[in-house]
Amino acid sequence: MHNDIQEVLISEEEIQAKIRELGSKLSAEYEGRNPLVICVLKGAFIFMADLVKTITVPLELDFMAVSSYGASTKSSGVVKIIKDLDVSVEGRDVLIVEDIIDSGLTLSHLIEMLQNRKAKSVAVCTLFDKPARRTVDLQADYTGFVLPDAFVVGYGLDYAEHYRNLPYIGILKPEIYSK
Numbered sequence: 001m002h003n004d005i006q007e008v009l010i011s012e013e014e015i016q017a018k019i020r021e022l023g024s025k026l027s028a029e030y031e032g033r034n035p036l037v038i039c040v041l042k043g044a045f046i047f048m049a050d051l052v053k054t055i056t057v058p059l060e061l062d063f064m065a066v067s068s069y070g071a072s073t074k075s076s077g078v079v080k081i082i083k084d085l086d087v088s089v090e091g092r093d094v095l096i097v098e099d100i101i102d103s104g105l106t107l108s109h110l111i112e113m114l115q116n117r118k119a120k121s122v123a124v125c126t127l128f129d130k131p132a133r134r135t136v137d138l139q140a141d142y143t144g145f146v147l148p149d150a151f152v153v154g155y156g157l158d159y160a161e162h163y164r165n166l167p168y169i170g171i172l173k174p175e176i177y178s179k
């Protein structure tokens, strides 16, 4: 285990098993529909890579980079688009892939934007959800794990850009935040 981690919440094996489950649900749902799968960078990059390998229907993918946390454990409330999509979503079945839903601000902003751009359907698949922290009314269509109200890192999730490469989800030692 990484020296800065106090506790592993979800192991690598549990994450991978859950992703296979999500992949088979999504494969059934999107049969014959050629979805456009959108990865919300940076956090969702590992989940996206593992998830699409478990989806068996033809699909296309694209990437968007947004940021609302910066080097903080609290959302700024302002969702900044750092990189927009390369392709049009008009008339497409869009599946947004997120690592985590916390306040819900990032996703509610994205969903509204994709609907304004006339996507045919917009669904959300998130690996982690912290419903206790929601400030807007939002629910994912597919959820991997429900988490307690604690700041977590690993499997794509960062604290000040670190720990994204950990293959599990963990809680940082408190002294790391106060450095």
Ligand SMILES: O=P(O)(O)OC[C@H]1O[C@H](OP(=O)(O)OP(=O)(O)O)[C@H](O)[C@@H]1O
Pocket (backbone or CB within 6 Å): 040, 041, 042, 043, 044, 066, 067, 068, 069, 070, 075, 098, 099, 100, 101, 102, 103, 104, 105, 106, 107, 157, 158
């Ligand atoms: O529901 P919310 O409160 O909006 O929080 C969730 C969002 O916050 C994180 O991204 P962040 O802004 O930290 O960017 P990153 O993915 O580049 O780390 C995470 O990856 C989600 O996109």
Ligand code: HPA
Pocket (backbone or CB within 6 Å): 069, 100, 101, 102, 150, 151, 152, 153, 157, 158, 159
């Ligand atoms: O718990 C979290 N960890 C890392 N990034 C985040 N963005 C929203 N919630 C979190």
Ligand SMILES: [Mg+2]
Pocket (backbone or CB within 6 Å): 043, 069, 070, 157, 158
């Ligand atoms: Mg972040």
